[in-house]
Amino acid sequence: MRPTIGQYPATRFRRLRKSDALRRLSQENALSVNDLIWPLFVREGENVSEPVTSMPGVQRLSVDLIVKAAEEAAELGIPAICLFPYTDPDNRTDDCAEAWNPDNIANRAIRAVKAAVPHMALMTDVALDPYNANGHDGLVQDGIILNDETVEALVKMTLAQADAGADIIGPSDMMDGRIGAMRLALEMSGHKDVAILSYAAKYASAFYGPFRDAVGAGSRLVGDKNTYQMNPANADEAMRLIERDLTEGADMVMVKPGLPYLDICRRAKDTFGAPTYAYQVSGEYAMIMAAAANGWIDGEKIMLESLMAFRRAGCDGVLTYFAPRVARILQGKA
Numbered sequence: 001m002r003p004t005i006g007q008y009p010a011t012r013f014r015r016l017r018k019s020d021a022l023r024r025l026s027q028e029n030a031l032s033v034n035d036l037i038w039p040l041f042v043r044e045g046e047n048v049s050e051p052v053t054s055m056p057g058v059q060r061l062s063v064d065l066i067v068k069a070a071e072e073a074a075e076l077g078i079p080a081i082c083l084f085p086y087t088d089p090d091n092r093t094d095d096c097a098e099a100w101n102p103d104n105i106a107n108r109a110i111r112a113v114k115a116a117v118p119h120m121a122l123m124t125d126v127a128l129d130p131y132n133a134n135g136h137d138g139l140v141q142d143g144i145i146l147n148d149e150t151v152e153a154l155v156k157m158t159l160a161q162a163d164a165g166a167d168i169i170g171p172s173d174m175m176d177g178r179i180g181a182m183r184l185a186l187e188m189s190g191h192k193d194v195a196i197l198s199y200a201a202k203y204a205s206a207f208y209g210p211f212r213d214a215v216g217a218g219s220r221l222v223g224d225k226n227t228y229q230m231n232p233a234n235a236d237e238a239m240r241l242i243e244r245d246l247t248e249g250a251d252m253v254m255v256k257p258g259l260p261y262l263d264i265c266r267r268a269k270d271t272f273g274a275p276t277y278a279y280q281v282s283g284e285y286a287m288i289m290a291a292a293a294n295g296w297i298d299g300e301k302i303m304l305e306s307l308m309a310f311r312r313a314g315c316d317g318v319l320t321y322f323a324p325r326v327a328r329i330l331q332g333k334a
Ligand SMILES: NCc1[nH]cc(CCC(=O)O)c1CC(=O)O
Pocket: 125, 126, 127, 128, 129, 137, 172, 173, 207, 208, 209, 210, 211, 212, 225, 280, 281, 282, 283
């Protein structure tokens, strides 16, 4: 679309900025509570809320408190939460077997949340890092991240989560061929209505640091994730990955991190028109919180502006640790 513009003074853009009413009337995009997915960290215990130091305002919660958080999200109208496990050190092994244990902490939390708030969409994380002795998203042999063996493990993990009641499977691992394998396994096992939100364009990013603290994978990580996550210099490759995942049976696709990759969001939406999500990741959250705590920025305004940027870039929704805070503001409950 080529914009039509007249010449000054026939055209004065300030006319439509004159009042709040005119600004609202001519606003192109909107942020709503329907656009939010709230990531939560679950851990063992009862009535435990353990702060994540590098993510002020974020805690690892025991299952009973995860249920409370899910109820709070439902009351605020947030359509979905996403669960990430903090696994006990004893359950982090080289074979990652805890990942597909039907009674692991993530699957117990899924069951508890679905029992308490059945109408809330529950998204899960499929990747081996919270269960891996070496912090990687895949099985490791002689320093190599094994692709096909990892995909088999991810399929087992997916089925355990679907059995527990997951609505949206979120593969964050970046192995090749996992979407097709998961989709086939879900079809064959009677889980044909379980959605897949693929972390399709996930970059090897330093913005994930605080998250790795939260799930306890950072200190264990041997080496880096550059052989499976994307090179931040690439954009065409992201389009090919998104097309590949949609073709293999993903219902929704994600770009991650968020704000530094808005060009990828816009291109993805324009190219495929598929349900497109961004993950405003832990490092983005931590930067805003830290600068706000220092009084250097207005944290609330920057939170709202950054989330609106995702909508402007074509995203249908955002995974954000700000979800309950922004929902309260949008619902007039702040
Ligand atoms: N499977 C790993 C995973 N799943 C979600 C995040 C990052 C989320 C965030 O930073 O908020 C990561 C980190 C990584 O890839 O190392």
